[in-house]
Amino acid sequence: MVRTPYSDKNGIKKGTWTPEEDRKLLAYVTKYGHWNWRQLPKFADLARCGKSCRLRWKNYLKPGIKRGNYTQEEEETIVKLHAKFGNRWSKIASHLPGRSDNGIKNHWHACLKKHFQHNSVRNEKAVEPTQEKDVSLEINDPFHNNSPSTPQTRDASPSSQQTSVSDILCSTAESASDGNYLNMVQDVDQVANFLDIDMGLLSGDFYTTEFDVADFSYIPGELYARFVSEPECLSPVYDAQLWGL
């Protein structure tokens, strides 16, 4: 499941990340943000290329990232969005808080593709062989070679109704009894319900906004301070065992 670590001819390390490297990357990005991925490894004391750091952060270290165990609801969402957007995994990921595009892509190829193909075959069998194929089936079939339909965005929200992410998160964080701020961010719909907000009225940025922990504007001061001192308390996927903590 992991690639054997090695260094290329330029001394750039490749392969699986060590806990020590994770620690360095997390510490650096938490403190300074990712102002330039290409330069970051140099300053973070990592013998990695910027791309590798970015990927590691995005798919594994970023607070709030969920791995494994997709819920039925998530799977249904993926199937629906794939029918709509095709293989635009980042677009699909933007609708599934906490899931990375890479993870969704992997899950699709590993499980859902097969499952959906199977169902597709069953659907086709259900149609009279002599009949022409139902057009509606083609539209919903992600394996049909059509280019994806025009993506519908949530952009058409009246400006008077727009609510900033930080507004929501600050309110939510204040109300959270355990102070586990970023965990709550994972389920934006839950947050919306909590605040009695219609997600359809929010600006299109809501689902696509990256919760960059280095961007202080999203995070109330005392909570940011807590993240810096205790990052594990804010990451639901924090693997204390992996890091030997």
Added chain:
DNA sequence: AAACTGAGCAACCGCTGGAAA
């Protein structure tokens, strides 16, 4: 018990588009 096979997933590679010079 050993060999084989396929699933699952982390990570790499190459390409593209946007921004800056």
Added chain:
DNA sequence: TTTTCCAGCGGTTGCTCAGTT
């Protein structure tokens, strides 16, 4: 307008592990 640099994306690969023969 062109060139360069960078981030991001999607496809693919490499590796481990669990199940099967």
